[in-house]
Amino acid sequence: MPDLPTSSLPLADRIALVVGASRGIGRASALALARAGAHVVAVAQTQGALESLDDEIRAATGQSATLVPMDIGQVDGLDQLGLAIHQRFGRLDVLVHAAALLGSLTPVSHLEPRHWDRLVAVNLTAPVRLIRSCEPLLRAATAPRAIFLTSSRASHPKAFWGAYGATKAGLENIVRTWADELENTHIRAVLLDPGAMRTRMRADAYPGEDPAALPDPAEIGPLVVELAQADLGLPTASVSFADWKMRSGTRASA
Numbered sequence: 001m002p003d004l005p006t007s008s009l010p011l012a013d014r015i016a017l018v019v020g021a022s023r024g025i026g027r028a029s030a031l032a033l034a035r036a037g038a039h040v041v042a043v044a045q046t047q048g049a050l051e052s053l054d055d056e057i058r059a060a061t062g063q064s065a066t067l068v069p070m071d072i073g074q075v076d077g078l079d080q081l082g083l084a085i086h087q088r089f090g091r092l093d094v095l096v097h098a099a100a101l102l103g104s105l106t107p108v109s110h111l112e113p114r115h116w117d118r119l120v121a122v123n124l125t126a127p128v129r130l131i132r133s134c135e136p137l138l139r140a141a142t143a144p145r146a147i148f149l150t151s152s153r154a155s156h157p158k159a160f161w162g163a164y165g166a167t168k169a170g171l172e173n174i175v176r177t178w179a180d181e182l183e184n185t186h187i188r189a190v191l192l193d194p195g196a197m198r199t200r201m202r203a204d205a206y207p208g209e210d211p212a213a214l215p216d217p218a219e220i221g222p223l224v225v226e227l228a229q230a231d232l233g234l235p236t237a238s239v240s241f242a243d244w245k246m247r248s249g250t251r252a253s254a
Contacts, residue, residue, distance in 0.1 A: 012038075019130065028216075031218070032218075039065070042065045120167060144188070190237050193240045
């Protein structure tokens with residue numbers, strides 16, 4: 001376990017909410033934020049996966065996370081989540097929304113209404129309700145950052161990806177609009193496109209793909225920490241992991 005004083009860490013004393021924290025990019029983000037000194041409020045549907053995350057955070061930092069098992073598709077719970085964070089912490093410094101469903105990769109004309117409704121609830125309605133619940137908490141922080149995971153499918157439609165792509169396009173519009181509304185505040189909202197990564201969702205979408213050829217989600221952790229602490233200087237921004245990695249490599253070789 002590292003023995004660094006928490007005050008020396010870039011996100012010391014920050015409160016970071018990570019939605020979709022039990023696996024993949026959300027888990028990697030939660031771990032990176034915790035290692036950077038933040039107290040992580042981890043939200044996911046599976047209690048066991050959250051406890052595993054907490055064990056890893058405790059092993060790496062000596063600190064525990066706050067675990068919130070919930071199905072964000074039951075969107076009323078997000079109002080209660082905001083209230084609970086207010087009562088315990090009084091503010092929110094970092095919001096990372098990494099939860100999403102892939103749904104059925106099927107022709108638009110074959111979409112089952114119940115599958116569509118579930119996808120919209122998790123991928124689009126939940127982040128809208130999360131923004132509504134968390135904006136007052138973000139306003140109470142000194143330099144709050146909100147990071148939303150998006151996908152190239154939002155702007156590049158592809159056969160059979162209609163439902164997922166539509167919800168991600170809607171998410172991008174909502175986040176950009178919200179960020180524009182916050183232009184004169186100290187809150188900054190960012191869309192983060194991770195690209196192809198070694199996640200369960202990617203494996204489900206591309207079962208014939210070699211996962212070893214893809215970046216591990218842990219690689220995006222430093223970028224999430226950077227976005228959580230940097231003043232982007234813009235009412236909104238879109239960030240690509242691939243572009244950031246290229247710039248980081250350029251800086252390292254300079």
